[in-house]
Amino acid sequence: MFTGIVEEIGIVTAIKNGLKSMQLTLESRKILEDIHLGDSIAVNGICLTVVEYSTTTFTVDVMPETVKSTNIQSLQIGHRVNLERAMPSTGRFGGHFVSGHVDGTGVILQKRKVENAVYIDIGISEEMSQYCMLKGSVAIDGISLTIFDVQPTKLTVSLIPHTFNETILGDKKERELVNIETDLLSKYVVNHLNRIQKGSSITMDFLKLNGF
Incomplete structure (x- = not known):
C-alpha cells in the first residue's frame, strides 16, 4: 500500500526488454536507504518488486500485463520517474490509499x-x-x-x-x-452498487443486517 506522496525522483539507467516484459534499473538515493529484495516500490504509480539492488541502483521486473496497460513502455534511459516505497505501519497517510495497481x-x-x-x-x-x-x-x-x-x-x-x-x-x-x-474506496462502492442493481444476493438489507 502506498500514499501517493512521492519520496524521490529516480533516473532510468538500464532497460532490458523481453518479448512482452521488461526489466528496469533505476538510480536513486533515498529509496536505497532502506531496501530489501522483494520490497514493493511504486514507479510512476506502478507497484513493482525489487529483484536486485546495489549502492546506487535497484532493479525491478515488469510483467507483460503491466507493460500493456501503463505508460512504462515509453520510458527511455535517462528518463525521470516518481518513486515511493510501500508505507510502513507506523507511517502517515499524507495522501490517500494507493494500491499501485494502475487502472x-x-x-x-x-x-x-x-x-x-x-x-x-x-x-x-x-x-x-x-x-x-x-x-x-x-x-x-x-x-x-x-x-x-x-x-x-x-x-x-x-x-x-x-x-x-x-x-x-x-x-x-x-x-x-x-x-x-x-x-x-470509490471502486469498492461503485462495484458493490452495480452488483446490487444486477440482482445480487447482497442487498442493502443484507448489509445493514451484517453491520455495514
Whole structure:
C-alpha cells in the first residue's frame, strides 16, 4: 500500500526488454536507504518488486500485463520517474490509499498556470471517470492529487508549486500519457452498487443486517 506522496525522483539507467516484459534499473538515493529484495516500490504509480539492488541502483521486473496497460513502455534511459516505497505501519497517510495497481492511462490535454497553481486536464475513459468525483482523490503517475473537475471523458487536477517541482508532472507535455489509478474506496462502492442493481444476493438489507 502506498500514499501517493512521492519520496524521490529516480533516473532510468538500464532497460532490458523481453518479448512482452521488461526489466528496469533505476538510480536513486533515498529509496536505497532502506531496501530489501522483494520490497514493493511504486514507479510512476506502478507497484513493482525489487529483484536486485546495489549502492546506487535497484532493479525491478515488469510483467507483460503491466507493460500493456501503463505508460512504462515509453520510458527511455535517462528518463525521470516518481518513486515511493510501500508505507510502513507506523507511517502517515499524507495522501490517500494507493494500491499501485494502475487502472490504465490518460492523456494530458492541456496544462495552464493560474497564479501559483498549475491546472492539468487529462483525457480518461468513461470507465475510469465513474470512479472519480469532485474533490475526490486520484493517483496520477503515483502522485496523490485532488480532482478539481470531472467530465465523462476528462478530469482536471491542480498542482501546488511543491508537487509541480518535486515530481515528474512538471516535465510532462501535452499529449503525453500518464498512469491513472482511481480511488480504491470509490471502486469498492461503485462495484458493490452495480452488483446490487444486477440482482445480487447482497442487498442493502443484507448489509445493514451484517453491520455495514
